[in-house]
Amino acid sequence: MRIPDKVCLITGGGSGIGEATARLFAAEGARVAVVDVDAVNGERVVAQIRETGRPALFVAADVADEAAAAAAVDQVAAHFGRIDVLFNNAGVSAVGDVAQCEPADWDRVMRVNVRGVYLMSHYVVPVMRRQGGGVIINMSSTIAVVGLESRAAYAASKGAVLALTRAMAADHSRENIRVAALLPGTVYTPFVEGYLRRHYADRMDEAVAQLKRRQLNNELMRPEDVAYAALYLASDEARFALGTALVIDGGVSAAKVFA
Ligand SMILES: NC(=O)c1ccc[n+]([C@@H]2O[C@H](COP(=O)([O-])OP(=O)(O)OC[C@H]3O[C@@H](n4cnc5c(N)ncnc54)[C@H](O)[C@@H]3O)[C@@H](O)[C@H]2O)c1
Incomplete structure (x- = not known):
């Protein structure tokens, strides 16, 4: 067991990378809380984890809604008594360059991907402070460091998450709250x-x-390829991963391919 009994709150845990991480964390000993706007998928993931004999909780919430984010954090902390790991994974995308991207799409992407990470962290940090520490993993993307066409809003949001991660690491590392970012390529x-x-x-x-x-x-x-990276960051093995930007992208950002 790599993360025995750790209480892990995973946003967007009802699908994709969040779902794979919820399953892997539970298999590695964690008590998992899935927070997602999608109640059908969130409940499904939690029910399947419970069938394996591990405790799990689903909370329906939009991470970008202040009251919902605060209530979700309260509910998870009350249910499990603490929050050891926050995985700010929920995210949405939009397609288009700056001329094509409509203001409503820009706002929707920034709202979930940036405000959502801020709000969940805003309410979880005091919980971690009270218990003496924790880990926050923020979902960025390779697009934060390598440009990709037709993703203006999404790239801006993931760049903001990377910068926020480093700011949070500077602010909270000395409180024993370890903050790191994951930068996957296309999963x-x-x-x-x-x-x-x-x-x-x-x-x-x-x-x-x-x-x-x-x-x-x-x-x-596959989602599991990123979930294993999240597992490392969540575990005590990563105690020196402070403000780390962990790139998992099949080499996309490492070399230019002339094919
Ligand atoms: N798939 C990729 O190629 C890739 C690459 C790099 C980064 N990412 C990032 O990884 C994260 C997960 O992506 P995925 O591919 O697993 O996506 P997905 O669409 O499969 O899952 C995202 C989950 O987040 C939930 N969600 C969306 N908005 C929410 C909100 N406001 N509040 C709560 N939950 C919300 C959805 O309901 C869904 O269950 C995202 O932040 C995404 O930007 C994905």
Whole structure:
């Protein structure tokens, strides 16, 4: 067991990377709380974890709504008595360059991806302070460090999360609250599959091949590949990972591929 009995609050735990992380953390000994706007999927993940004999809790909340975020943190802390790990994973995307991106889409992406991370951290930090420490993992993306076309709002939001992570590490490391960011490349989740189906409906194979060409290997990254990185950051093994930006991207940011 890598994280025995740790209470781990995972936002967006009803799907994709969050779901894989919830399952892996539970299997590694954690008591998991899934916080998601999607009650059907959130309840499903929690029910499946409970079937394995591990305790788990679902809380329906929009992380970008202040009252809902505060209530979710209260509920998890009251239920388990503490919060050892906060994984700020919930996120949404929008497609388009700055000229194409409508203000409403810009606001929606920034609201969930940046305000959501801020609000959950805002309410969890005092809990961690009271108990003497904890770990906060913020979901950024490789797009925070390498430009990708047609993702203006999403890139801005993930860059903000990376900068916020470093600011939080500077503020809270001495309180024994360890803060780090995860920067995945493209992971084949419902988030990405939905995007490909909407934009490349009749050319899915070509779109998937293009994804792989950006990497240094020829495989699609799975949610579990990121969940294992989150597990490392959540564990005591990562005690020197302060303000760390952990890139898991199949080499996308390491080398330029001329294919
Ligand atoms: N999939 C990728 O290629 C990739 C790459 C880098 C970073 N990321 C980031 O990883 C995170 C998870 O992505 P995924 O691919 O697993 O997505 P996903 O769409 O499969 O899952 C996201 C989950 O977040 C929930 N959610 C959305 N808005 C919410 C809100 N306001 N409050 C609470 N829950 C909310 C959704 O209901 C869903 O269950 C996101 O932050 C995403 O930006 C994804």
